[in-house]
Amino acid sequence: MAKLTERVKVTAPQAAPLRDAKVSVVIPTYNYGHFLPQSVGSVLAQEGVDVEVIVVDDCSTDDTPLVAGNMAATDPRVVYAPNAENHGPCVAFNDGLARVTGDFVVRLDADDLLTPGSLSRAVQLFQQYPEVGLVYGHPLHFHSETPPEPRTDVESWTIWSGEDWIAERARLGVNCITTPEAIVRRSVYDEVGPWDPRMRYACDMEAWMRAAAVSDVGRIDGADQAFHREHGGSLSVNAGSGRLLDLRERRTAFNALFEGPGGKLPRAAELHETALRSLAVEALESACHAYDRGLTDNEPIDEYEAFALETYAKTKQLPQWRMLVRRRKVGAKLAPYMPPFAAGVVSRRLRNDARYRRWVRQGV
Incomplete structure (x- = not known):
């Protein structure tokens, strides 16, 4: 395959008998x-x-x-x-x-x-x-x-x-x-x-x-x-009582998969690490997005960071980690007005739109 x-x-065959x-x-x-x-x-x-x-x-x-x-x-x-x-x-x-x-x-x-x-x-x-x-x-x-x-x-x-x-x-x-x-x-x-x-x-x-x-x-x-x-x-x-809850649920889903039949796949270890990395990246990007949009009072920034650290062992090597560190240094009040951070908002929106269009066409 x-x-x-x-x-x-x-x-697809047309009107093939069932x-x-x-x-x-x-x-x-x-x-x-x-x-x-x-x-x-x-x-x-x-x-x-x-x-x-x-x-x-x-x-x-x-x-x-x-x-x-x-x-x-x-x-x-x-x-x-x-x-x-x-x-x-x-x-x-x-x-x-x-x-x-x-x-x-x-x-x-x-x-x-x-x-x-x-x-x-x-x-x-x-x-x-x-x-x-x-x-x-x-x-x-x-x-x-x-x-x-x-x-x-x-x-x-x-x-x-x-x-x-x-x-x-x-x-x-x-x-x-x-x-x-x-x-x-x-x-x-x-x-x-x-x-x-x-x-x-x-x-x-x-x-x-x-x-x-x-x-x-x-x-x-x-x-x-x-x-x-x-x-x-x-x-x-x-169920959308928080992105953090959703992230935790999906982490449990991937862990359960690879504890079970997914663990027998030839690339099981690689795929499991990829999944955990993806979730850590999403958590860090959510924290960065909160800084960029001036939403730090409404979003659980510390919890996003903790989730990423406990989910993926190499979190501090990710570019998204460095992005979050820079935003913390700038501070919640100034971050929304920094041009590089504002550009990140547009970039994430375009990326999410592209993913949605791909899902509609291809289902993945």
């Missing part, structure tokens, strides 16, 4: 009963594959039991699985994963939806490439009550070796999959195990990398594979 910089892009396939969609939910008809309905409307929907009610206090119970009573493809106590989103997914009977597994949040045809598009890739264990595509984010019209035409498929895909995650240090657009072979979960409960927000990122440690990764190019709803009560919104 080619390196990531020479990734394999192939033409062999018998069953997809299990696990929907963990907590007090999202009002979203369930849309999310479950988007699964039941999928064509070309058999589906089962496992709704894991994580001890909701709203009308979730009534809504989910009624759907299970009226459609045999829906399974209602209530928890007697709240387990949290990661463990709740594992509760559903233990019940799946399909060949492929999707984790769908109760406020998200699948796009029409997304499962058949993914299964088609899986069946053409048996070595691929994880398939994903572009998620369409929306804020309205009704999702926008999705793209459904596939332009191509991109296939990476799992190790090369992990190498790109280590180089950038961030997740590139929202969650509902990803589908994993059940046999891969059988091999690598369920989601790691040590993380609350990054367990999905670690799960995708763990899948890539034992299989190749495919992406559906051109089509929107899922809808991700943005709203005030969303966990993905409220």
